[in-house]
């Protein structure tokens with residue numbers, strides 16, 4: 001009878017140790033909520049304006065898959081297309097200052113950059129000609 005209780009106690013301790021070991025193990029491989037939630041502002045480095053993968057509005061260096069929000073209009077018979085650029089995720093969320101590379105004005109919410117897009121084989125070239133403040137165009 002005594003040995004039966006002893007065995008039961010030992011198996012309970014064994015199960016407890018196993019559970020404890022699992023908790024430790026999973027804590028090591030699953031990052032806690034504090035590790036996962038990084039602040040994005042300040043993490044973005046600035047690229048050279050006009051370079052590929054650089055936002056023309058705030059010059060943030062964009063990672064793969066991060067796109068600049070823009071609207072391109074159909075070509076009016078010429079080689080270039082009119083393009084309105086709103087900005088990337090960082091400056092549209094207000095993390096970075098949006099400014100016009102042509103006149104230097106700080107863009108307000110709703111202001112856009114006006115650009116010409118030249119479709120070339122391989123990759124297209126975007127040339128910013130101004131913003132809704134210095135070109136007097138854009139959404140109302």
Ligand SMILES: [Zn+2]
Pocket residue numbers: 055056057058059060087088089090091092096
């Ligand atoms: Zn941007």
Ligand SMILES: [Zn+2]
Pocket residue numbers: 100101102103104105130131132133134135
């Ligand atoms: Zn401008």
